[in-house]
Amino acid sequence: MADIQTIPPRSGAGFTLDRGQTLTVIDPQGRQVSDLLAFNRSDMREAISSGRTLDYANRLYLTTGDMLYSNRSNVMLAIIADDVGRHDFLLTPCSKETFAIIYGDTDPHRGCFGNLVEALAPWGIEPDQIPVAFNCFMNVPIDGATGAFTVEPPLSKLGDSIVFRAEMDLVIGLTACSALQSNGGSFKPIQYRID
Numbered sequence: 001m002a003d004i005q006t007i008p009p010r011s012g013a014g015f016t017l018d019r020g021q022t023l024t025v026i027d028p029q030g031r032q033v034s035d036l037l038a039f040n041r042s043d044m045r046e047a048i049s050s051g052r053t054l055d056y057a058n059r060l061y062l063t064t065g066d067m068l069y070s071n072r073s074n075v076m077l078a079i080i081a082d083d084v085g086r087h088d089f090l091l092t093p094c095s096k097e098t099f100a101i102i103y104g105d106t107d108p109h110r111g112c113f114g115n116l117v118e119a120l121a122p123w124g125i126e127p128d129q130i131p132v133a134f135n136c137f138m139n140v141p142i143d144g145a146t147g148a149f150t151v152e153p154p155l156s157k158l159g160d161s162i163v164f165r166a167e168m169d170l171v172i173g174l175t176a177c178s179a180l181q182s183n184g185g186s187f188k189p190i191q192y193r194i195d
């Protein structure tokens, strides 16, 4: 079995994933969100797309059996196992501005956005290329009548995981999310494993 890598609280990682490999994202302590981005390694202008994916899924909550599509409508990742069944694909990575606008922080952390920018910089990704991430374990219940939503603590428990299979050669950005509200009020690590 491959080594388990740890992403410390409020940080991120960038790495490659070959077609056919699986990526297991683990919540080691429970109630911790992890933002996931994917780019086509041979043309980084092709990126994971919330809009395309939700359009084809006809559903906001994705789980085992669902595919994550790119902006060019190619399948990038397939979800092949999921302990939790509640993730978010609507909201953008938390950022400096998020913390200033929503939390009123005067010296805001750079958030998942800044962590993803740094993690993906070695592959030439610019900040403006960061799309909506697939937010593993993020719990955003939605009122079906009004569309109103809230950000609630994740439903993930200690050791829960979600497993993705790469359907093309990818560059992945992955974080341990930095937003208090998304993570039940505390910052915890995220782990991952490539097989």
Ligand SMILES: [Zn+2]
Residues within 6 Å of the ligand: 035, 093, 094, 111, 112, 113, 176, 177, 178, 179, 182
């Ligand atoms: Zn975040």
